[in-house]
Amino acid sequence: MRRRRALGPVTAASVLAGMIGCAWVGHATRPPAMPSFADVHDRYQASESMLLDRQGRELQRLRVDFSSRRLDWTPLAQMSPALPIAVIGSEDQRFRSHGGVDVVALLGAARDRLADVSRRGASTLEMQLVALLDPALRAKGGRRGVVEKLRQMRAARALASSWSKDETLEAYLNLVGFRGESEGIAAAAQALFDKSPSGLTADESRILAALLPAPRASSQQVARRACAAGGLQGRDCDALRSIAFAALDNPRATTLETGLAPHLARRLLRTPGERVRTTLDRDVQALAHHALQSQLRRLDALQVRDGAAVVVDNRSGDVLAYVGSAGPASRAAQVDGARAQRQAGSTLKPFLYAMAIERGWLTAASLLDDAPVALEAGPGLYLPQNYEHDYKGLVSVRTALAGSLNIPAVRTLIITGIEPFRERLNQLGYVGGLTESGEYYGYSLALGSSEVSLLEQVNAYRTLANGGRYTPLRLSPDEPVADARPVISEGAAWIVSDILADRAARAVTFDFDGPLSTSYWSAVKTGTSKDLRDNWCIGYTSRYTVAVWVGNFEGDPMRTVSGITGAAPAWREILDGLQSGTAAAPRTPPEGLTHQRVQFTARTEGDRDEWFLAGTQMTQITPAVRRAPRARLASPANGSLIALDPDIPLDRQHIVLRADPASARLHLRLNQRDLGSAAQARFWTPMPGDHLLELIDADGRSLDAVSFTVRPPA
Numbered sequence: 001m002r003r004r005r006a007l008g009p010v011t012a013a014s015v016l017a018g019m020i021g022c023a024w025v026g027h028a029t030r031p032p033a034m035p036s037f038a039d040v041h042d043r044y045q046a047s048e049s050m051l052l053d054r055q056g057r058e059l060q061r062l063r064v065d066f067s068s069r070r071l072d073w074t075p076l077a078q079m080s081p082a083l084p085i086a087v088i089g090s091e092d093q094r095f096r097s098h099g100g101v102d103v104v105a106l107l108g109a110a111r112d113r114l115a116d117v118s119r120r121g122a123s124t125l126e127m128q129l130v131a132l133l134d135p136a137l138r139a140k141g142g143r144r145g146v147v148e149k150l151r152q153m154r155a156a157r158a159l160a161s162s163w164s165k166d167e168t169l170e171a172y173l174n175l176v177g178f179r180g181e182s183e184g185i186a187a188a189a190q191a192l193f194d195k196s197p198s199g200l201t202a203d204e205s206r207i208l209a210a211l212l213p214a215p216r217a218s219s220q221q222v223a224r225r226a227c228a229a230g231g232l233q234g235r236d237c238d239a240l241r242s243i244a245f246a247a248l249d250n251p252r253a254t255t256l257e258t259g260l261a262p263h264l265a266r267r268l269l270r271t272p273g274e275r276v277r278t279t280l281d282r283d284v285q286a287l288a289h290h291a292l293q294s295q296l297r298r299l300d301a302l303q304v305r306d307g308a309a310v311v312v313d314n315r316s317g318d319v320l321a322y323v324g325s326a327g328p329a330s331r332a333a334q335v336d337g338a339r340a341q342r343q344a345g346s347t348l349k350p351f352l353y354a355m356a357i358e359r360g361w362l363t364a365a366s367l368l369d370d371a372p373v374a375l376e377a378g379p380g381l382y383l384p385q386n387y388e389h390d391y392k393g394l395v396s397v398r399t400a401l402a403g404s405l406n407i408p409a410v411r412t413l414i415i416t417g418i419e420p421f422r423e424r425l426n427q428l429g430y431v432g433g434l435t436e437s438g439e440y441y442g443y444s445l446a447l448g449s450s451e452v453s454l455l456e457q458v459n460a461y462r463t464l465a466n467g468g469r470y471t472p473l474r475l476s477p478d479e480p481v482a483d484a485r486p487v488i489s490e491g492a493a494w495i496v497s498d499i500l501a502d503r504a505a506r507a508v509t510f511d512f513d514g515p516l517s518t519s520y521w522s523a524v525k526t527g528t529s530k531d532l533r534d535n536w537c538i539g540y541t542s543r544y545t546v547a548v549w550v551g552n553f554e555g556d557p558m559r560t561v562s563g564i565t566g567a568a569p570a571w572r573e574i575l576d577g578l579q580s581g582t583a584a585a586p587r588t589p590p591e592g593l594t595h596q597r598v599q600f601t602a603r604t605e606g607d608r609d610e611w612f613l614a615g616t617q618m619t620q621i622t623p624a625v626r627r628a629p630r631a632r633l634a635s636p637a638n639g640s641l642i643a644l645d646p647d648i649p650l651d652r653q654h655i656v657l658r659a660d661p662a663s664a665r666l667h668l669r670l671n672q673r674d675l676g677s678a679a680q681a682r683f684w685t686p687m688p689g690d691h692l693l694e695l696i697d698a699d700g701r702s703l704d705a706v707s708f709t710v711r712p713p714a
Contacts, residue, residue, distance in 0.1 A: 029151040054280060062266060069187045071186035071190065085205070087209045126168055310454050324337050341432055343452075345448040350525055351421075353496055359416075367623055429459050500539070501521060518576070528563050535563055535566035544575070632660055668693065
């Protein structure tokens with residue numbers, strides 16, 4: 001009796017201690033709340049983002065997260081049936097029957113530990129998945145203590161009670177790391193086998209399953225484990241081993257970008273997993289990319305490596321194709337040729353003539369003199385030349401623009417003024433490279449000395465196509481269509497478009513048939529910059545505007561490439577593809593235009609029907625009577641600063657003193673000293689200092705004077 005009373009306090013203390021211990025264990029192993037399958041699926045983010053076309057079709061994938069590589073979530077139904085079989089057989093053979101914890105496997109693992117034999121794993125797929133879902137459940141330092149293991153087991157049981165087995169398997173295969181940076185079955189299948197999960201074979205599935213316990217294991221170790229798990233021997237195992245060696249010892253280069261629009265993707269994609277819809281059309285993008293790439297291959301021998309193309313819907317301003325670079329031999333493929341600033345060449349001429357026609361200073365039938373001209377430009381002379389290095393004499397505006405003659409364009413710029421033309425170009429959207437005053441560009445602005453981008457070009461020409469009304473381009477369908485802003489009068493835009501579509505007028509410089517001559521109505525202009533560094537072709541139908549540039553991003557010149565042979569063939573192929581199956585809409589002239597017969601009395605051009613703005617029409621074009629030119633000093637230019645070369649003897653250095661026109665009745669006078677007749681040019685040995693040269697008539701009057709400075713050798 002006394003003995004029982006003595007044991008009572010001990011028993012009570014033991015029970016109390018046990019209760020406290022259980023409570024502590026229960027608290028210490030309490031698992032975190034497990035998310036639902038839907039939450040895990042919705043929170044999943046691929047490391048790549050996706051650019052979509054206007055219909056939601058994939059255009060480009062771009063990797064923006066480099067911590068690991070994850071592709072799109074793959075539903076279990078889109079995985080090869082061999083994959084779940086291999087993974088369950090390797091990682092959790094009683095997966096379908098247990099409730100998140102495999103008691104049989106735990107007892108087997110405990111027995112192996114006591115027997116000091118090779119340890120078997122006891123982690124179920126649920127236990128591995130909860131560790132992927134919550135960092136707190138992952139092993140610290142590569143090992144888990146008893147408490148951590150119990151906490152993981154309780155989390156696994158909680159997960160199994162609310163998730164289906166298929167949901168568990170699907171989430172596990174999308175979240176688990178396989179090898180290297182590949183996370184999830186989609187990234188692993190592509191990196192190792194260049195396949196989607198649905199195309200995996202049984203052997204490939206066994207290899208992937210064998211990677212799960214040790215992603216960094218050697219190919220031999222992985223193959224050995226895969227053969228053992230699949231019960232393979234002999235030739236079957238040899239075949240699997242070959243596949244494992246090929247995949248693991250010679251990994252494929254990871255593709256960070258795949259698709260048709262990498263440059264636009266780099267511009268628009270920022271967040272992992274985002275899907276950005278654009279105005280692009282995948283079919284049009286593919287058409288433009290293929291046409292440009294094919295043309296660049298043909299130009300490879302002519303030192304042309306790069307090209308870009310943009311296609312725009314005239315009505316909405318939607319960009320339908322955006323090819324920033326398509327050169328298979330490009331050395332700078334990362335450069336976005338659609339946005340890069342390049343010299344415009346002759347592509348600005350239509351806007352110059354439109355301005356002169358709009359203001360009534362010229363008509364399409366007005367005559368301009370295509371003859372040599374020398375214009376003062378700062379301390380020197382500007383001597384524009386035509387592309388063909390010949391001169392046509394008196395030509396109409398229609399012929400000058402269609403044939404892209406340079407000297408008539410410069411004469412037109414003299415009429416309009418340089419600064420007003422620069423302001424007009426700014427109104428048309430040329431703002432990225434056209435940042436200086438008109439004085440900075442001088443008369444060369446008529447020939448495209450400023451820098452422009454392909455996007456600016458395509459929208460300026462689209463403005464012509466839309467009757468002179470300007471709106472910004474759209475790259476996102478969510479952007480509102482802006483109200484149109486009139487920049488060019490509708491009548492002037494119509495006349496210029498009619499000229500750019502006139503293949504007969506174009507024949508003065510270009511072939512009557514060629515890539516610019518389509519079987520449907522189209523207006524087009526080419527341009528080539530100085531030293532053959534840039535080559536443009538931009539044109540439009542009533543529905544589309546297409547702009548193409550070819551050249552070299554590094555700026556080195558092409559070899560004998562013009563707008564006709566360079567950019568134009570790709571432009572034509574794109575436009576033909578767009579026009580296929582659709583009839584050209586009839587063009588209706590706007591109000592305020594007159595169409596009438598005009599006669600060139602001097603037979604400078606054949607009689608024809610011509611378009612005029614109301615009030616500017618005429619029936620006859622007669623050249624003005626040429627007056628004898630005023631005598632002037634042609635060389636040197638007024639204000640010239642001439643530096644003597646210290647490496648050349650002074651008596652070998654000369655300055656040309658010349659009057660225009662040359663005349664024996666006039667004299668040259670330098671610094672008040674008579675040099676004699678101005679009948680021919682004189683070569684004067686320069687002396688340092690400021691000088692005044694005068695042209696003197698027979699009565700001793702000064703008809704012209706220029707001052708210049710000779711700088712002594714440095």
